[in-house]
Amino acid sequence: MQFVIAFTLAIALMAADYYGQLMGSFRSLLLTTINPIERVATLPKHLYQLATTDFTNIDALKLENQQLKTELLLVKAKQQRFSNLQLEVSRLEALLGTAGQINTQSLQIATVTYYSNNPLSQYLTLDKGQLKKVSVQQTVIDAKGIMGQIIRTTPTSSRVLLITDPDHQIPVRIQRTGQRGILSGTGHDTTQLEFIPKNSLVEVGDLIESSGLGGVFPAGYPVAIITNVENKEGSPYFDITATPVADLYQSHKVLILSQATPYLNFDEKLPETPKEKPLELIPSTLGQTHVP
Amino acid sequence: MSHKLFNLKTSQARWVILVSYIVALALDTIALFGHSTPVIPPLTLFFLLYWCANFLDRTHLFSAFILGLLADTLYQTPLGAHALLFSIITFLMIRHRLRFKGYPVWQQAFFICLYMLLYQGLNFLFFNPILNSDDFVQYWTMPALSLFLWPLLAYSLRKFSHTAVNG
Numbered sequence: 496m497q498f499v500i501a502f503t504l505a506i507a508l509m510a511a512d513y514y515g516q517l518m519g520s521f522r523s524l525l526l527t528t529i530n531p532i533e534r535v536a537t538l539p540k541h542l543y544q545l546a547t548t549d550f551t552n553i554d555a556l557k558l559e560n561q562q563l564k565t566e567l568l569l570v571k572a573k574q575q576r577f578s579n580l581q582l583e584v585s586r587l588e589a590l591l592g593t594a595g596q597i598n599t600q601s602l603q604i605a606t607v608t609y610y611s612n613n614p615l616s617q618y619l620t621l622d623k624g625q626l627k628k629v630s631v632q633q634t635v636i637d638a639k640g641i642m643g644q645i646i647r648t649t650p651t652s653s654r655v656l657l658i659t660d661p662d663h664q665i666p667v668r669i670q671r672t673g674q675r676g677i678l679s680g681t682g683h684d685t686t687q688l689e690f691i692p693k694n695s696l697v698e699v700g701d702l703i704e705s706s707g708l709g710g711v712f713p714a715g716y717p718v719a720i721i722t723n724v725e726n727k728e729g730s731p732y733f734d735i736t737a738t739p740v741a742d743l744y745q746s747h748k749v750l751i752l753s754q755a756t757p758y759l760n761f762d763e764k765l766p767e768t769p770k771e772k773p774l775e776l777i778p779s780t781l782g783q784t785h786v787p
Numbered sequence: 788m789s790h791k792l793f794n795l796k797t798s799q800a801r802w803v804i805l806v807s808y809i810v811a812l813a814l815d816t817i818a819l820f821g822h823s824t825p826v827i828p829p830l831t832l833f834f835l836l837y838w839c840a841n842f843l844d845r846t847h848l849f850s851a852f853i854l855g856l857l858a859d860t861l862y863q864t865p866l867g868a869h870a871l872l873f874s875i876i877t878f879l880m881i882r883h884r885l886r887f888k889g890y891p892v893w894q895q896a897f898f899i900c901l902y903m904l905l906y907q908g909l910n911f912l913f914f915n916p917i918l919n920s921d922d923f924v925q926y927w928t929m930p931a932l933s934l935f936l937w938p939l940l941a942y943s944l945r946k947f948s949h950t951a952v953n954g
Binding site: 497498501502504505506507508509511512513518521522525526528529532533535536537539540609610611612613614615616618654656660661681682683744 | 809812813816817819820822823824825846848849851852855856857859860861862863864865866867868870871874875878881914916917918919922926
Protein backbone atom coordinates (compact mmCIF):
# COMPACT_ATOMS: atom_id res chain seq x y z
CA MET A 496 0.00 0.00 0.00
CA GLN A 497 2.80 2.41 0.94
CA PHE A 498 4.48 1.65 -2.36
CA VAL A 499 1.31 2.41 -4.30
CA ILE A 500 1.00 5.77 -2.49
CA ALA A 501 4.67 6.62 -3.13
CA PHE A 502 4.34 5.55 -6.78
CA THR A 503 1.21 7.63 -7.38
CA LEU A 504 2.58 10.65 -5.56
CA ALA A 505 5.85 10.50 -7.53
CA ILE A 506 4.00 10.33 -10.86
CA ALA A 507 1.74 13.25 -9.82
CA LEU A 508 4.76 15.31 -8.76
CA MET A 509 6.54 14.60 -12.03
CA ALA A 510 3.52 15.65 -14.05
CA ALA A 511 3.02 18.80 -11.98
CA ASP A 512 6.68 19.74 -12.24
CA TYR A 513 7.20 18.88 -15.89
CA TYR A 514 3.99 20.19 -17.45
CA GLY A 515 2.69 22.79 -15.08
CA GLN A 516 5.81 24.17 -13.35
CA LEU A 517 3.57 24.21 -10.26
CA MET A 518 6.23 23.00 -7.88
CA GLY A 519 8.50 26.05 -7.93
CA SER A 520 8.22 26.93 -4.26
CA PHE A 521 8.43 23.29 -3.17
CA ARG A 522 11.59 22.85 -5.22
CA SER A 523 13.01 26.03 -3.69
CA LEU A 524 12.32 24.54 -0.27
CA LEU A 525 14.19 21.36 -1.21
CA LEU A 526 17.01 23.46 -2.64
CA THR A 527 17.24 25.35 0.64
CA THR A 528 17.49 21.99 2.44
CA ILE A 529 20.28 20.79 0.19
CA ASN A 530 22.21 24.09 0.29
CA PRO A 531 24.15 23.36 3.51
CA ILE A 532 25.12 19.96 2.10
CA GLU A 533 26.42 21.64 -1.06
CA ARG A 534 28.46 23.99 1.10
CA VAL A 535 29.92 21.08 3.05
CA ALA A 536 30.74 19.31 -0.22
CA THR A 537 32.77 22.27 -1.46
CA LEU A 538 34.63 22.59 1.84
CA PRO A 539 37.56 20.28 0.88
CA LYS A 540 38.18 22.34 -2.26
CA HIS A 541 38.02 25.61 -0.33
CA LEU A 542 40.41 24.27 2.29
CA TYR A 543 42.81 23.17 -0.44
CA GLN A 544 42.62 26.62 -2.04
CA LEU A 545 43.19 28.27 1.33
CA ALA A 546 46.22 26.09 2.00
CA THR A 547 47.74 26.68 -1.43
CA THR A 548 47.06 30.44 -1.33
CA ASP A 549 49.06 30.78 1.86
CA PHE A 550 52.10 29.39 0.12
CA THR A 551 51.76 31.64 -2.92
CA ASN A 552 54.84 33.64 -3.63
CA ILE A 553 54.59 37.37 -2.91
CA ASP A 554 56.26 38.05 -6.26
CA ALA A 555 53.49 36.16 -8.01
CA LEU A 556 50.90 38.28 -6.17
CA LYS A 557 52.71 41.48 -7.17
CA LEU A 558 52.77 40.32 -10.79
CA GLU A 559 49.07 39.48 -10.69
CA ASN A 560 48.33 42.88 -9.14
CA GLN A 561 50.25 44.59 -11.93
CA GLN A 562 48.40 42.59 -14.58
CA LEU A 563 45.04 43.43 -13.01
CA LYS A 564 45.91 47.13 -12.88
CA THR A 565 46.83 47.09 -16.57
CA GLU A 566 43.65 45.23 -17.40
CA LEU A 567 41.60 47.73 -15.40
CA LEU A 568 43.18 50.60 -17.31
CA LEU A 569 42.32 48.99 -20.64
CA VAL A 570 38.75 48.29 -19.53
CA LYS A 571 38.36 51.90 -18.36
CA ALA A 572 39.57 53.13 -21.74
CA LYS A 573 37.10 50.83 -23.49
CA GLN A 574 34.35 52.01 -21.16
CA GLN A 575 35.01 55.64 -22.12
CA ARG A 576 34.76 54.72 -25.78
CA PHE A 577 31.56 52.79 -25.10
CA SER A 578 30.03 55.78 -23.31
CA ASN A 579 30.83 58.00 -26.29
CA LEU A 580 29.33 55.48 -28.68
CA GLN A 581 26.23 55.19 -26.52
CA LEU A 582 25.77 58.97 -26.59
CA GLU A 583 26.28 59.03 -30.33
CA VAL A 584 23.70 56.27 -30.86
CA SER A 585 21.22 58.15 -28.66
CA ARG A 586 21.78 61.32 -30.73
CA LEU A 587 21.29 59.43 -34.00
CA GLU A 588 18.16 57.79 -32.66
CA ALA A 589 16.82 61.18 -31.65
CA LEU A 590 17.50 62.43 -35.19
CA LEU A 591 15.68 59.45 -36.67
CA GLY A 592 12.85 59.77 -34.17
CA THR A 593 13.03 56.15 -33.05
CA ALA A 594 12.85 54.79 -29.55
CA GLY A 595 16.13 54.05 -27.75
CA GLN A 596 17.43 50.55 -28.20
CA ILE A 597 20.26 50.51 -25.69
CA ASN A 598 19.10 49.25 -22.32
CA THR A 599 21.11 50.16 -19.31
CA GLN A 600 20.97 47.09 -17.11
CA SER A 601 21.79 46.89 -13.47
CA LEU A 602 24.36 44.31 -12.47
CA GLN A 603 25.10 42.25 -9.38
CA ILE A 604 28.34 40.44 -8.72
CA ALA A 605 27.98 36.91 -7.36
CA THR A 606 30.39 34.15 -6.43
CA VAL A 607 30.13 30.60 -7.74
CA THR A 608 29.88 28.25 -4.76
CA TYR A 609 29.16 24.94 -6.50
CA TYR A 610 28.98 23.58 -10.02
CA SER A 611 27.92 20.35 -11.63
CA ASN A 612 29.03 19.12 -15.01
CA ASN A 613 27.66 15.75 -15.93
CA PRO A 614 25.61 14.55 -18.92
CA LEU A 615 22.34 14.88 -16.95
CA SER A 616 22.70 18.35 -15.50
CA GLN A 617 25.01 21.29 -15.93
CA TYR A 618 24.45 24.06 -13.44
CA LEU A 619 26.11 26.55 -11.09
CA THR A 620 25.13 27.60 -7.61
CA LEU A 621 25.63 31.28 -6.74
CA ASP A 622 25.87 32.85 -3.31
CA LYS A 623 23.14 35.45 -3.96
CA GLY A 624 19.44 34.73 -3.60
CA GLN A 625 16.03 36.22 -2.91
CA LEU A 626 17.40 38.40 -0.09
CA LYS A 627 19.54 40.21 -2.71
CA LYS A 628 16.51 40.46 -5.02
CA VAL A 629 17.74 37.81 -7.42
CA SER A 630 14.85 36.32 -9.35
CA VAL A 631 14.17 33.51 -11.80
CA GLN A 632 15.06 34.06 -15.50
CA GLN A 633 17.79 36.62 -14.83
CA THR A 634 20.75 36.25 -17.17
CA VAL A 635 24.19 35.35 -15.80
CA ILE A 636 27.33 36.40 -17.68
CA ASP A 637 31.06 36.40 -17.11
CA ALA A 638 33.75 38.62 -18.65
CA LYS A 639 33.48 36.80 -21.98
CA GLY A 640 29.80 36.07 -22.55
CA ILE A 641 26.49 34.53 -21.48
CA MET A 642 26.73 31.58 -19.09
CA GLY A 643 23.06 30.76 -18.50
CA GLN A 644 19.95 31.83 -16.66
CA ILE A 645 18.70 31.59 -13.10
CA ILE A 646 16.14 28.83 -12.70
CA ARG A 647 15.71 28.52 -8.92
CA THR A 648 16.28 30.83 -6.01
CA THR A 649 16.45 30.36 -2.26
CA PRO A 650 16.84 33.19 0.27
CA THR A 651 20.64 32.94 0.19
CA SER A 652 21.52 31.22 -3.08
CA SER A 653 20.41 30.69 -6.64
CA ARG A 654 20.89 28.02 -9.26
CA VAL A 655 21.97 28.81 -12.81
CA LEU A 656 21.15 26.47 -15.68
CA LEU A 657 24.15 26.63 -18.02
CA ILE A 658 23.79 27.06 -21.77
CA THR A 659 25.39 23.63 -22.23
CA ASP A 660 22.66 21.84 -20.25
CA PRO A 661 20.53 19.57 -22.49
CA ASP A 662 17.36 21.33 -21.25
CA HIS A 663 18.58 24.82 -22.15
CA GLN A 664 17.74 26.80 -25.26
CA ILE A 665 18.56 30.39 -26.12
CA PRO A 666 17.46 32.45 -29.14
CA VAL A 667 20.56 33.66 -30.97
CA ARG A 668 21.83 35.18 -34.19
CA ILE A 669 25.08 34.84 -36.08
CA GLN A 670 26.83 38.16 -35.58
CA ARG A 671 28.32 38.33 -39.11
CA THR A 672 25.15 37.59 -41.07
CA GLY A 673 22.32 38.24 -38.61
CA GLN A 674 20.89 34.76 -39.29
CA ARG A 675 18.67 33.74 -36.38
CA GLY A 676 18.52 30.33 -34.78
CA ILE A 677 18.19 28.47 -31.48
CA LEU A 678 21.24 27.40 -29.48
CA SER A 679 20.65 24.22 -27.45
CA GLY A 680 22.90 22.54 -24.90
CA THR A 681 24.23 19.06 -25.53
CA GLY A 682 25.33 18.17 -21.99
CA HIS A 683 28.98 17.86 -23.02
CA ASP A 684 30.45 21.38 -22.70
CA THR A 685 29.27 22.22 -26.21
CA THR A 686 26.13 23.59 -27.80
CA GLN A 687 24.24 22.97 -31.02
CA LEU A 688 22.96 25.73 -33.29
CA GLU A 689 19.61 24.65 -34.70
CA PHE A 690 17.32 25.78 -37.51
CA ILE A 691 19.99 27.29 -39.76
CA PRO A 692 18.87 26.55 -43.34
CA LYS A 693 21.34 25.19 -45.84
CA ASN A 694 21.20 28.32 -48.00
CA SER A 695 22.65 30.40 -45.13
CA LEU A 696 26.20 31.69 -45.00
CA VAL A 697 27.82 29.99 -42.04
CA GLU A 698 31.52 29.56 -41.36
CA VAL A 699 33.60 27.97 -38.65
CA GLY A 700 34.73 30.76 -36.32
CA ASP A 701 31.53 32.82 -36.62
CA LEU A 702 30.46 34.42 -33.36
CA ILE A 703 26.97 33.69 -32.10
CA GLU A 704 25.29 36.37 -30.00
CA SER A 705 21.97 36.55 -28.17
CA SER A 706 19.16 37.89 -30.36
CA GLY A 707 16.97 39.15 -27.53
CA LEU A 708 13.90 37.40 -28.96
CA GLY A 709 11.68 35.94 -26.30
CA GLY A 710 12.47 38.71 -23.85
CA VAL A 711 14.50 36.57 -21.44
CA PHE A 712 18.07 37.17 -22.60
CA PRO A 713 19.26 40.68 -23.50
CA ALA A 714 20.34 41.15 -27.11
CA GLY A 715 23.91 41.47 -28.33
CA TYR A 716 25.85 39.45 -25.76
CA PRO A 717 28.34 36.89 -27.14
CA VAL A 718 27.29 33.30 -26.51
CA ALA A 719 29.36 30.83 -28.53
CA ILE A 720 31.74 30.35 -31.46
CA ILE A 721 30.96 27.94 -34.28
CA THR A 722 33.47 25.09 -34.29
CA ASN A 723 31.96 22.65 -36.76
CA VAL A 724 29.47 22.86 -39.64
CA GLU A 725 28.15 19.65 -41.18
CA ASN A 726 25.96 19.36 -44.22
CA LYS A 727 23.93 16.21 -43.66
CA GLU A 728 21.93 14.80 -46.53
CA GLY A 729 18.18 14.66 -46.12
CA SER A 730 18.03 17.47 -43.59
CA PRO A 731 16.98 21.01 -44.55
CA TYR A 732 19.25 22.47 -41.85
CA PHE A 733 22.97 22.49 -41.13
CA ASP A 734 24.29 20.43 -38.24
CA ILE A 735 26.27 23.10 -36.34
CA THR A 736 28.36 22.66 -33.20
CA ALA A 737 29.44 25.68 -31.16
CA THR A 738 31.66 26.15 -28.11
CA PRO A 739 30.56 28.63 -25.42
CA VAL A 740 32.74 31.74 -25.18
CA ALA A 741 32.20 32.07 -21.42
CA ASP A 742 34.45 30.20 -19.01
CA LEU A 743 31.59 28.10 -17.67
CA TYR A 744 33.63 26.16 -15.13
CA GLN A 745 36.56 28.47 -14.50
CA SER A 746 34.83 31.74 -13.63
CA HIS A 747 34.68 32.34 -9.91
CA LYS A 748 32.93 35.70 -10.03
CA VAL A 749 29.98 36.24 -12.33
CA LEU A 750 27.50 39.01 -13.10
CA ILE A 751 23.74 38.72 -12.72
CA LEU A 752 21.95 41.02 -15.16
CA SER A 753 18.60 42.55 -14.40
CA GLN A 754 15.71 41.46 -16.59
CA ALA A 755 15.98 42.23 -20.28
CA THR A 756 13.49 44.52 -22.02
CA PRO A 757 10.12 43.39 -20.69
CA TYR A 758 7.32 42.29 -22.96
CA LEU A 759 5.02 45.06 -24.04
CA ASN A 760 1.81 45.06 -22.12
CA PHE A 761 -0.81 45.45 -24.79
CA ASP A 762 -3.39 46.80 -22.32
CA GLU A 763 -0.99 49.59 -21.52
CA LYS A 764 -1.08 52.80 -23.58
CA LEU A 765 2.01 53.20 -25.72
CA PRO A 766 3.92 56.46 -25.31
CA GLU A 767 3.02 58.96 -27.97
CA THR A 768 5.61 59.45 -30.67
CA PRO A 769 5.73 62.45 -33.00
CA LYS A 770 3.62 61.71 -36.03
CA GLU A 771 5.57 61.32 -39.21
CA LYS A 772 4.15 61.79 -42.64
CA PRO A 773 3.59 58.42 -44.31
CA LEU A 774 5.57 57.48 -47.35
CA GLU A 775 3.82 58.59 -50.49
CA LEU A 776 3.53 56.32 -53.42
CA ILE A 777 3.45 58.16 -56.73
CA PRO A 778 1.22 56.23 -59.13
CA SER A 779 3.12 57.35 -62.21
CA THR A 780 6.36 55.96 -60.92
CA LEU A 781 5.18 52.71 -59.43
CA GLY A 782 7.75 50.85 -57.47
CA GLN A 783 9.53 54.06 -56.47
CA THR A 784 8.98 55.69 -53.13
CA HIS A 785 9.11 59.36 -52.45
CA VAL A 786 10.12 60.66 -49.10
CA PRO A 787 8.71 64.15 -48.57
CA MET B 788 28.22 -8.23 16.93
CA SER B 789 26.01 -8.38 13.87
CA HIS B 790 23.38 -10.42 15.72
CA LYS B 791 23.12 -7.65 18.32
CA LEU B 792 22.68 -5.00 15.63
CA PHE B 793 20.12 -6.91 13.62
CA ASN B 794 17.88 -7.30 16.66
CA LEU B 795 17.66 -3.52 17.00
CA LYS B 796 14.57 -1.57 16.05
CA THR B 797 14.70 1.39 13.68
CA SER B 798 13.64 3.76 16.48
CA GLN B 799 16.77 2.79 18.48
CA ALA B 800 19.08 3.74 15.61
CA ARG B 801 17.08 6.65 14.18
CA TRP B 802 19.88 9.18 14.61
CA VAL B 803 22.48 6.85 13.18
CA ILE B 804 20.34 6.33 10.08
CA LEU B 805 19.64 10.05 9.73
CA VAL B 806 23.32 10.99 10.05
CA SER B 807 24.27 8.29 7.54
CA TYR B 808 21.76 9.70 5.02
CA ILE B 809 23.20 13.21 5.42
CA VAL B 810 26.71 11.85 4.93
CA ALA B 811 25.56 9.90 1.88
CA LEU B 812 23.96 13.02 0.38
CA ALA B 813 27.15 15.00 1.04
CA LEU B 814 29.21 12.25 -0.66
CA ASP B 815 26.86 12.26 -3.65
CA THR B 816 27.19 16.04 -3.82
CA ILE B 817 30.99 15.77 -3.73
CA ALA B 818 30.82 13.13 -6.47
CA LEU B 819 28.71 15.49 -8.59
CA PHE B 820 30.92 18.51 -7.92
CA GLY B 821 32.88 19.67 -10.92
CA HIS B 822 33.65 17.35 -13.79
CA SER B 823 31.92 14.30 -12.39
CA THR B 824 31.84 10.93 -14.05
CA PRO B 825 28.78 8.66 -14.27
CA VAL B 826 30.79 5.71 -12.92
CA ILE B 827 30.18 6.58 -9.25
CA PRO B 828 27.07 4.85 -7.88
CA PRO B 829 24.42 6.83 -5.93
CA LEU B 830 25.58 6.35 -2.34
CA THR B 831 22.27 7.57 -0.91
CA LEU B 832 20.55 4.59 -2.53
CA PHE B 833 23.32 2.30 -1.27
CA PHE B 834 22.79 3.46 2.32
CA LEU B 835 19.04 3.19 1.94
CA LEU B 836 19.27 -0.39 0.71
CA TYR B 837 21.60 -1.31 3.55
CA TRP B 838 19.22 0.02 6.25
CA CYS B 839 16.23 -1.48 4.45
CA ALA B 840 17.87 -4.92 4.47
CA ASN B 841 18.96 -4.73 8.11
CA PHE B 842 16.05 -3.03 9.89
CA LEU B 843 13.04 -5.14 9.13
CA ASP B 844 10.42 -3.38 11.26
CA ARG B 845 9.93 -0.56 8.72
CA THR B 846 9.44 -0.43 4.96
CA HIS B 847 11.78 2.60 4.54
CA LEU B 848 9.61 3.73 1.61
CA PHE B 849 9.05 7.15 3.17
CA SER B 850 12.82 7.62 3.48
CA ALA B 851 13.20 6.44 -0.14
CA PHE B 852 10.67 9.00 -1.30
CA ILE B 853 12.22 11.94 0.58
CA LEU B 854 15.77 11.00 -0.42
CA GLY B 855 14.56 10.67 -4.00
CA LEU B 856 13.15 14.19 -3.89
CA LEU B 857 16.45 15.51 -2.56
CA ALA B 858 18.27 13.61 -5.32
CA ASP B 859 15.95 15.27 -7.86
CA THR B 860 16.97 18.64 -6.49
CA LEU B 861 20.63 17.70 -6.59
CA TYR B 862 20.62 16.24 -10.12
CA GLN B 863 18.22 18.90 -11.44
CA THR B 864 15.76 16.30 -12.76
CA PRO B 865 11.92 16.52 -12.79
CA LEU B 866 10.63 16.44 -9.23
CA GLY B 867 9.48 12.93 -8.33
CA ALA B 868 11.60 11.09 -10.93
CA HIS B 869 14.33 9.94 -8.53
CA ALA B 870 11.68 9.52 -5.81
CA LEU B 871 9.99 7.00 -8.10
CA LEU B 872 13.27 5.24 -8.92
CA PHE B 873 14.29 5.00 -5.26
CA SER B 874 10.82 3.75 -4.28
CA ILE B 875 10.86 1.02 -6.95
CA ILE B 876 14.34 -0.25 -5.97
CA THR B 877 13.46 -0.14 -2.25
CA PHE B 878 10.22 -2.01 -2.92
CA LEU B 879 12.13 -4.75 -4.74
CA MET B 880 14.54 -4.97 -1.81
CA ILE B 881 11.63 -5.23 0.68
CA ARG B 882 10.21 -8.16 -1.30
CA HIS B 883 13.24 -10.35 -0.69
CA ARG B 884 15.15 -8.74 2.16
CA LEU B 885 14.74 -11.70 4.53
CA ARG B 886 16.61 -13.92 2.11
CA PHE B 887 19.04 -11.10 1.22
CA LYS B 888 19.99 -10.70 4.87
CA GLY B 889 20.92 -14.35 5.10
CA TYR B 890 23.28 -14.24 2.11
CA PRO B 891 27.05 -13.83 2.53
CA VAL B 892 28.33 -10.35 1.64
CA TRP B 893 29.71 -11.33 -1.79
CA GLN B 894 26.32 -12.74 -2.76
CA GLN B 895 24.60 -9.61 -1.46
CA ALA B 896 26.98 -7.58 -3.63
CA PHE B 897 25.87 -9.56 -6.66
CA PHE B 898 22.22 -8.67 -5.98
CA ILE B 899 23.15 -5.03 -5.37
CA CYS B 900 24.88 -5.08 -8.77
CA LEU B 901 21.59 -6.25 -10.33
CA TYR B 902 19.67 -3.51 -8.52
CA MET B 903 22.12 -0.89 -9.76
CA LEU B 904 21.81 -2.24 -13.30
CA LEU B 905 18.05 -1.83 -13.02
CA TYR B 906 18.54 1.67 -11.59
CA GLN B 907 20.81 2.68 -14.47
CA GLY B 908 18.40 1.18 -17.00
CA LEU B 909 15.44 3.10 -15.58
CA ASN B 910 17.61 6.20 -15.29
CA PHE B 911 18.46 5.88 -18.98
CA LEU B 912 14.80 5.46 -19.92
CA PHE B 913 13.62 8.35 -17.74
CA PHE B 914 16.24 10.99 -18.48
CA ASN B 915 17.73 9.84 -21.79
CA PRO B 916 21.19 11.33 -21.11
CA ILE B 917 23.33 12.20 -24.13
CA LEU B 918 26.41 10.02 -23.62
CA ASN B 919 29.60 10.16 -25.63
CA SER B 920 31.69 7.01 -26.00
CA ASP B 921 33.64 7.51 -22.74
CA ASP B 922 30.56 8.37 -20.72
CA PHE B 923 28.67 5.43 -22.22
CA VAL B 924 31.25 2.93 -20.96
CA GLN B 925 31.44 4.61 -17.54
CA TYR B 926 27.67 4.81 -17.27
CA TRP B 927 27.22 1.07 -17.73
CA THR B 928 30.30 0.23 -15.62
CA MET B 929 28.64 1.72 -12.54
CA PRO B 930 26.79 -1.54 -11.55
CA ALA B 931 30.10 -3.44 -11.74
CA LEU B 932 31.76 -0.89 -9.47
CA SER B 933 28.93 -1.24 -6.96
CA LEU B 934 29.78 -4.95 -6.81
CA PHE B 935 33.12 -4.02 -5.21
CA LEU B 936 31.79 -1.10 -3.21
CA TRP B 937 29.03 -2.98 -1.38
CA PRO B 938 31.25 -5.19 0.88
CA LEU B 939 33.23 -2.11 1.90
CA LEU B 940 30.10 -0.13 2.66
CA ALA B 941 28.37 -3.00 4.47
CA TYR B 942 31.40 -3.49 6.70
CA SER B 943 31.77 0.25 7.44
CA LEU B 944 28.09 0.78 8.21
CA ARG B 945 27.93 -2.28 10.43
CA LYS B 946 30.94 -1.07 12.38
CA PHE B 947 29.61 2.49 12.57
CA SER B 948 26.10 1.56 13.68
CA HIS B 949 27.40 -0.92 16.23
CA THR B 950 29.69 1.72 17.76
CA ALA B 951 26.98 4.39 17.70
CA VAL B 952 24.19 2.29 19.20
CA ASN B 953 26.01 0.01 21.62
CA GLY B 954 28.86 2.33 22.50
